[in-house]
Amino acid sequence: MAENDPTAPVVHDAYSDDYIRDILRGVKTIAMVGASDNWNRPSYFAMKYLQQKGYRVYPVNPKVAAAGGEILGEKAYADLDSLPETVDMVDVFRNSEVAGAVTDAAIGHGTRVVWMQLGVRNDEAAARAEAAGIKVVMNRCPKIEFSRLFGELGWHGFNSRVISSKRRIPGKSDAVGGDSDVGDGFVAKGFETLAVHAGSAPDPTTGARATPIYQTTAYVFDDVDHAASLFNLQTFGNIYSRLSNPTVAVLEERIAALEGGHGTTCTASGHSAQMLALFALMGPGDRFVASKRLYGGSITQFGRTFQKFDWHCDFVDVEELEIVRQAALHPKCKAIFAESLANPGGVITDIQALARVADEAGVPLIIDNTMATPYLCRPLEHGADIVVHSTTKFLSGHGNAMGGAVVDGGKFAWDKNDKFPSLSKPEPAYHGLTFFETFGDLAYTIYGHAVGLRDLGPTMAPMNAYLTITGIETLPLRMERHVANAARVAEWLAANPKVAWVSYAGLPGNKYHGLAQRYLPKGAGSVFTFGIKGGYEAGVRAVERCRLLSHLANIGDTRSLILHPASTTHRQLTEEQRTAAGAGDDVIRLSIGLENADDIIADLERALA
Template identity: 75%
Template structure:
């Protein structure tokens, strides 16, 4: 091909799905440079997987020349292969990738693909000038799985939305005929809230996500079973690890948060445990905000000590104190809430992200109260996001659950802080999750180790109810916020109320942060102080008629609570004050009823 006819340079940080699909649908023979005989190595994983999808794999490794890998002869170099090769897949370091790309040009290959962690821009430019297509820092196994519906089995965001039924692991009919047909533009939030992760059932055409009420799944044969247990392919083994209904929810939450993948759990508390499990070793500690849900303070400060994990609580408004606290080799994470429960306090996520990354640790943000509709912490530098899906995501007070969202952006191998992710895993014959799965490492570990060994699995029925709830999340959050603004303004002027802590009020010290991080509104859960203290707070919750007195938030119904006598009861008086749950504090979760009715009920209870 003449240089003038060479394809336009592509953005190697953001490949269109159509570009990847065109490659995967057009190549048939793939030379794997750096192929290994060891099944625990990423090159073997990839080769075995793609071989099972019908591609011919040609191993290239001078140290293994004339031996066999996966039934194919190993060649010493690309030039020794006596037949045409469509694609050259490089499992060598970035420096070596340049000469290999040049050799791929010489043998007439059509595509140069550099694996996860491998990038050589000079080699890519030379190959593109010669008319070859180039992909860098990607894995064809993962891309095939993502684009053709297999990766979602473990909660990864495929960025694929389609109303067409298709068999998992294969292109749909319209894609096989035209691999560029799939839309490339990122769908809107409302569209993803309804469609992300879901597709019509390929057998029945059922449009609503089925409830897969099963414990286990049939294997195709012994080799298929072995590949699943070895993590060489994606699929379901046992519902403690993964379930098709739950996988739809996981992908949907990942899509809405802008994350790479999600692991769903049985509750918000178990999500926090699973988020920390890959990071912490006995003797390590995390730094957490003093303004957390009372149950989180107890979990971090007391229960986790039984694991040998410790927690240092810091006022995250004091950035110097945060910086000092994380400056320790034993610190493994910084944890805060985007919108704190119960006080409506807003964390400066960008500032906390800068501090965490300066210390080489991830920032974990609990986004339960804000939901991704109001705030997306990953856009401001958060590495992990946790949810109690029991609250606003489910939205109807009828399904327990939790979720851990991985941004896919944290480098787990940058230092020796995170051996569970970066070093060989004994339970899987020494594979390294970070080396083998790259930006999918954290979520893969969450399923393959976290759910397997700790077992806090979300029930399929709860996943189904939460999927249904999320479909109306944008509409519900708009009404929640509108009602909360009216109720907060009413309480702010009530003679029986001494103060209101709602960032949506211009008088709030967090109003500026609310405008930055929650431009759509400051949520619908906030606190106010009632004159008369502890006793007055108890009288109010006993006097309400429309509002429900219970320990939950994020319901369609308006809820009220006196934290000092309930959710924060187990804390000391000093801890309650630091958490914003003093004796006079009332927490309200404003629901979707007529705002005037909510106000009328509060008025008679306060009176």
């Protein structure tokens, strides 16, 4: 299925996959201008990878050529005019200004494609090349695009945007059977289609349609050179399941696709996802700003446990934007954190307003989207930079699999200031490799795997990934029922004389009803709170009298759940903190499940009697 009309002008801000795929399939010979003989430079990585995929790559490096040297077994040349043949593509590993002269030389050389690497863009030169009938790609890496389109980037959960019901051999430009059209994949636009198919394909060896559980710790290397390339991040593949696992990778890509993100790192729990999300950003003495309306465990993690890392959290009311702004402008501030739909109070965050503050401060906006799920809200579309999930909740959906996820939107420029050295400065553990320079908009997710999971180790178990993949397949259907049931229960509670108040943004007249219509038009979720008359003792009594609703500390289950936060999830907090978080003594939290709504109401009626 073609993405775009092939006669339409190329949009350099958003290339179609068909455009990139056709170039990579049609090219056989490449001149890499700026190829380095230093094994730890991005150009060396890219040249070696492209050679492994069957391309003939000529290195163009005047210094090495003058010495009569070679790079990766190929003679180095001083310029394009010195090449022994007219190449199909000129790959530009020089800065944007110099790319103009290189492009003009490529036009004179007679090449068919000019490809400018990550961070390199020259629109005037591109226009000259296109006027000469040459295809142009800018600010992309052919190594990464080949890996994404032909099945290799799945090892660390990047959103390939490729869906296929055919067997695909990773790293090959054609599908099994040699029919090049089969490998192209289908461009899915529907959320329901992505929930079932994104990230998964039939097993290339057995043809198994369901995602296998790869219950293994490690993976065999082809040879010593292959092992070295993997450990040096020069090529893509699996090393050890603490870093990556094929089952987990399917879940990572599926979540990235559903959120409209660029890549995902899955973790063992929602709490470890929060830790990993901040790990790439924070250093000793650094600060971040967080909403004071958060899940109680998050408040404890941010306010107490993270202090042991010398990370410091400034809790603020995110509705007071000037206070948020002043805190975010602190020179040591590295992020703003909030929940799209707050747990437990159902407060809805104005994501766009926070995104403007984050942009002014030069820091990423991190949104916990656990309660809303991407079916109800996609924070990246409203300006968020990073999304985190406890996949334990609605994504898994059946109360049987722990997990977390960190989704990168791929839009934040990690080198625009000096705040994020982990991504913009050389990494000693990888021989001075710079993640953002080498991997561009993949840098944050690769760092999450290559450093975060490697050193902190909060790895998701393959079995939990498998259960969550299965759960996500029905996410759209489940969320529709969750929301419909929640709306009925909230309306019933609002009319009950033993209920003091109901905090459900789906109810007209609720303070957040307007924000709900903007950010959650399909419904305000199925987790909300209400105040029971009689306070703490009445709350305890009500949860203990339920016979259908389960009294436990979880949300997002198929079963309806009930909790008194003041005596459970938020009991570590002070009374003032509990009240600020929406978990006062009279508060009862409901997570409405998929049962018959009349039965849920009947059980609550008995509990309140």
